[in-house]
Amino acid sequence: MIPAAIIQLKALPRLSNGKLNRHALPKWDCANELKTHAVVPPQTATEKLLAQLWQELLGVTPISLTDSFFSLGGDSILAIRLVSRARAAGLTFAPKDVFLYPTLAGLAKVAQPVHDAGEVVCR
Numbered sequence: 001m002i003p004a005a006i007i008q009l010k011a012l013p014r015l016s017n018g019k020l021n022r023h024a025l026p027k028w029d030c031a032n033e034l035k036t037h038a039v040v041p042p043q044t045a046t047e048k049l050l051a052q053l054w055q056e057l058l059g060v061t062p063i064s065l066t067d068s069f070f071s072l073g074g075d076s077i078l079a080i081r082l083v084s085r086a087r088a089a090g091l092t093f094a095p096k097d098v099f100l101y102p103t104l105a106g107l108a109k110v111a112q113p114v115h116d117a118g119e120v121v122c123r
Contacts, residue, residue: 046108050107054072065108068103093112
């Protein structure tokens, strides 16, 4: 794994017994630090729904069309949760689609409405 960022400290915080004081380490808000581009707001209903789901799962706001699910803190488990929540909200796409189209714009293009008969769409 490659870290998203490295924070340089003058010294590691220690407890009186010499152990690392993990609670004294600086907090880093990775989602907001990684955003260096302009926010392109979602336009279509599908994009808006996916953006809302991303906000709930990732705890990041605002979500831009060019944001990558994984750059904002998503992982394979959250991708499965995204597929499940999207299906409950009326959209269907395969878990592999989150990996193939990790941006909000890309995923919105492959997401399809859930069929009324309850059939699962496989690709």
